Amino acid sequence: MSNFYEKKPDYELSTDSSEDEEALPWITWxxxxxxxxxxxxxxxxxxxxxxxxxxxxxxxxxxxEALDIILDIDTEGSQEDKLEGDEAAMVExxxxxxxxxxxxxxxxxxxxxxxxxxxxxxxxxxxxPRYYCQMTRVLPCGVSDVPEIDTVRLYCPNCNDMYSCSxxxxxxxxxxxxxxxxxxLFFETFPDFLPKNSRTSAISTLGPNPIYIPKIFGFKVSEFxxxxxxxxxxxxxxxxxxxxxxxxxxPASAPKNLPLPPDxxxxxx
Amino acid sequence: xxxxxxxxxxxxxxxxxxxxLKGNEFFCEVDDxxxxxxxxxxxxxxxxxxxxxxxELITDSLEKYDENMVNQIExxxxxxxxxxxxxxxxxxxxxxxMQEKHRKKDFGLxxxxxxxxxxxxxxxxxxxxxxxxxxxxxxxxxxIYRVKQSKHKSVDGAYFGTTFPHLFYxxxxxxxxxxxxxxxSKLRYVPKIFGFKVHDIxxxHRWQDKHVxxxxxxxxxxxxxx
Numbered sequence: 001m002s003n004f005y006e007k008k009p010d011y012e013l014s015t016d017s018s019e020d021e022e023a024l025p026w027i028t029w030x031x032x033x034x035x036x037x038x039x040x041x042x043x044x045x046x047x048x049x050x051x052x053x054x055x056x057x058x059x060x061x062x063x064x065e066a067l068d069i070i071l072d073i074d075t076e077g078s079q080e081d082k083l084e085g086d087e088a089a090m091v092e093x094x095x096x097x098x099x100x101x102x103x104x105x106x107x108x109x110x111x112x113x114x115x116x117x118x119x120x121x122x123x124x125x126x127x128x129p130r131y132y133c134q135m136t137r138v139l140p141c142g143v144s145d146v147p148e149i150d151t152v153r154l155y156c157p158n159c160n161d162m163y164s165c166s167x168x169x170x171x172x173x174x175x176x177x178x179x180x181x182x183x184x185l186f187f188e189t190f191p192d193f194l195p196k197n198s199r200t201s202a203i204s205t206l207g208p209n210p211i212y213i214p215k216i217f218g219f220k221v222s223e224f225x226x227x228x229x230x231x232x233x234x235x236x237x238x239x240x241x242x243x244x245x246x247x248x249x250x251p252a253s254a255p256k257n258l259p260l261p262p263d264x265x266x267x268x269x
Numbered sequence: 270x271x272x273x274x275x276x277x278x279x280x281x282x283x284x285x286x287x288x289x290l291k292g293n294e295f296f297c298e299v300d301d302x303x304x305x306x307x308x309x310x311x312x313x314x315x316x317x318x319x320x321x322x323x324x325e326l327i328t329d330s331l332e333k334y335d336e337n338m339v340n341q342i343e344x345x346x347x348x349x350x351x352x353x354x355x356x357x358x359x360x361x362x363x364x365x366x367m368q369e370k371h372r373k374k375d376f377g378l379x380x381x382x383x384x385x386x387x388x389x390x391x392x393x394x395x396x397x398x399x400x401x402x403x404x405x406x407x408x409x410x411x412x413i414y415r416v417k418q419s420k421h422k423s424v425d426g427a428y429f430g431t432t433f434p435h436l437f438y439x440x441x442x443x444x445x446x447x448x449x450x451x452x453x454s455k456l457r458y459v460p461k462i463f464g465f466k467v468h469d470i471x472x473x474h475r476w477q478d479k480h481v482x483x484x485x486x487x488x489x490x491x492x493x494x495x
Contacts, residue, residue, distance in 0.1 A: 101489050129380045129411075129415050131412075162383070162458040181462045184461065184467050185461070189464065214434070215431055216436055224488070227439050230411070231411040233352075237473055
């Protein structure tokens with residue numbers, strides 16, 4: 001993602017209108033921007049606590065200026081006015097990155113998790129694109145905790161997999177603004193949000209977690225075919241997680257339920 | 270179709286007009302001689318109302334029709350074309366046309382992060398029409414996904430059929446982006462909390478690893494014995 005921030009953020013276009021919305025705090029305004037739907041509003045008390053910002057001053061340029069923007073602090077006769085046009089834009093961009101990184105930390109706190117839970121309940125993050133996940137709600141997550149590596153992705157708790165956002169407006173949102181940990185800590189904190197049977201469901205084609213079985217004219221593709229399915233395991237779950245995990249031996253129940261062709265020898269010949 | 274539409278585009282053939290409709294981007298153009306060969310339409314007259322008129326409309330030879338039936342014929346023609354399309358894309362020429370569309374990524378890309386934008390193929394979940402909406406099959410993760418755009422949500426899955434993507438990859442095995450010796454860890458997303466794996470999910474992954482090993486050795490043994 002070399003030219004990650006090359007594309008001008010949408011809010012640049014609306015700077016004129018921001019004059020009218022002077023009353024709106026920067027954080028609220030930032031969260032209402034197009035494409036920022038995934039962000040929740042970080043409490044100002046969290047940002048005020050310098051302990052929560054440890055190490056961020058090395059990661060973000062114009063750290064103090066950016067922090068002032070986020071907290072709507074007018075320092076010494078509005079420092080913003082003193083800055084040249086280019087510099088002001090860079091400070092603005094730093095503020096965005098800084099807010100994102102604070103956000104990534106904030107959503108791991110109790111308050112943050114609860115705020116995100118509200119958004120999750122409203123399905124603000126969208127649904128899993130997988131057909132058999134049947135509109136399971138997803139959570140934003142990142143591939144890396146370092147900014148400018150990858151865009152935000154979506155984690156589905158039903159298939160335990162990660163997807164790209166289908167809408168292009170999220171292509172500019174950095175994955176580090178949500179972090180690698182958040183989605184999983186969320187479900188550890190609120191296990192009630194986990195879809196039923198998502199971690200222990202049986203291997204079946206009809207059960208709560210069906211697996212897609214490719215068929216040609218109604219016949220399953222032979223296992224020995226070069227193009228037969230070799231990725232079925234990706235969606236498979238152990239039948240009874242507790243008993244099988246302990247033993248190293250092959251579970252007796254699993255192979256029986258594998259969707260095998262009815263007559264293997266016939267297919268070989 | 271409104272009348273004004275059809276008037277202005279009178280020079281276009283019905284199939285061309287149908288292909289230009291919004292939401293029909295997944296379809297390829299069925300050859301006229303395929304439609305005209307009655308053998309290829311076996312059994313379809315039982316599934317479609319006003320079969321004869323619908324067929325005439327598709328082949329642009331409709332002359333006499335009841336004014337009140339226009340909408341019905343229009344609808345039937347669309348259904349009939351879809352069902353013919355499902356048969357056509359299983360033929361050599363149809364597969365070639367779909368390969369071209371696959372190359373141009375007309376069906377979109379797989380959203381799964383570890384599939385790295387693998388192009389998708391349309392698939393039906395039933396070969397009977399009016400049962401299920403079209404889905405998209407990814408040859409990399411071998412799973413099916415919902416269509417992204419709402420304009421495709423009204424396209425019937427039976428117009429592509431359950432067989433198509435698998436026959437497609439059987440005909441063009443080179444297009445299937447499979448890693449030769451799949452190592453589960455590279456194809457799978459591993460959830461982590463502060464860098465540590467999540468217990469429940471790690472259990473599932475260990476089971477999957479074991480399962481893959483078991484299956485691979487079983488298949489290898491079977492091949493040896495045969």
